[in-house]
Amino acid sequence: MTSRFPRLIAHRCGGALAPENTLAGLRAAADFGYHGVEFDVMLSADGTPILIHDETLERTTNGRGRVAETSDAELARLDAGSWHGAQFAGEPVPTFGDAAESCLALGLWANVEIKPSRGHEAATGRKVALAARDLWQGMPPPLLSSFSIEALTAARAAVPGLPRGLLVVAPPKGWLGTCRRLECISLHCSRRYFSPQLLDEARAADIPLLLYTVNDPLDAAQLLRQGVAAVFTDRIDLISERVP
Numbered sequence: 066m067t068s069r070f071p072r073l074i075a076h077r078c079g080g081a082l083a084p085e086n087t088l089a090g091l092r093a094a095a096d097f098g099y100h101g102v103e104f105d106v107m108l109s110a111d112g113t114p115i116l117i118h119d120e121t122l123e124r125t126t127n128g129r130g131r132v133a134e135t136s137d138a139e140l141a142r143l144d145a146g147s148w149h150g151a152q153f154a155g156e157p158v159p160t161f162g163d164a165a166e167s168c169l170a171l172g173l174w175a176n177v178e179i180k181p182s183r184g185h186e187a188a189t190g191r192k193v194a195l196a197a198r199d200l201w202q203g204m205p206p207p208l209l210s211s212f213s214i215e216a217l218t219a220a221r222a223a224v225p226g227l228p229r230g231l232l233v234v235a236p237p238k239g240w241l242g243t244c245r246r247l248e249c250i251s252l253h254c255s256r257r258y259f260s261p262q263l264l265d266e267a268r269a270a271d272i273p274l275l276l277y278t279v280n281d282p283l284d285a286a287q288l289l290r291q292g293v294a295a296v297f298t299d300r301i302d303l304i305s306e307r308v309p
């Protein structure tokens with residue numbers, strides 16, 4: 066079951082090596098030999114899926130205000146790179162379509178985290194699933210995941226055949242039941258809440274366990290050796306397949 070995922074997944078496209086959720090990040094992941102990336106997808110005011118983590122623009126762009134209230138035309142004018150470093154000035158906020166195209170061109174497997182703005186859970190789940198189906202048509206599909214049960218439910222209803230992962234911080238007692246109900250094939254949880262018991266439960270249920278965010282190479286190696294299916298990392302410069 067674990068072989069379907071790259072064991073190392075660059076968090077928010079390129080981890081710490083590039084501005085998060087950008088095409089520059091995807092290029093960084095590929096440059097560092099990564100085969101898998103994770104990124105966050107939210108809807109603009111026009112209903113276009115775009116890559117961004119926060120519900121507001123301030124932290125990662127030179128814009129202001131709520132993503133859900135910002136048009137595609139306004140988003141297209143933003144700089145999502147300068148906050149990370151002058152060499153990334155002018156890096157755009159990518160559309161999901163742009164990111165998919167880059168992933169396919171670079172040979173990157175993707176975990177698409179559906180990251181809805183509050184109140185837009187179902188619409189985001191549905192839109193992202195439909196877009197993913199079309200963007201990866203004829204190719205091995207990305208893995209959709211979300212903290213939002215509503216978004217996962219809508220994604221399943223829209224495109225039942227796309228793989229889904231249940232994303233949590235700390236796995237609640239009934240995580241397996243939720244996985245089964247939503248027909249999720251994987252469990253993604255915070256490394257802080259990892260335990261050998263959780264791994265045993267996941268293994269017994271044949272559910273790959275993916276942990277975020279693991280930035281220590283030895284920790285990553287130990288977790289993978291124990292049977293964790295994959296780790297999400299910001300340190301794509303330190304953690305590689307060569308790490309024992």
Ligand code: G3P
Nearest residue numbers: 103105178232253277297
């Ligand atoms: O999908 C794993 C991880 O990205 C979840 O946390 O806040 O970085 O999106 P966050």
Ligand code: MG
Nearest residue numbers: 103104105178
């Ligand atoms: Mg994420």
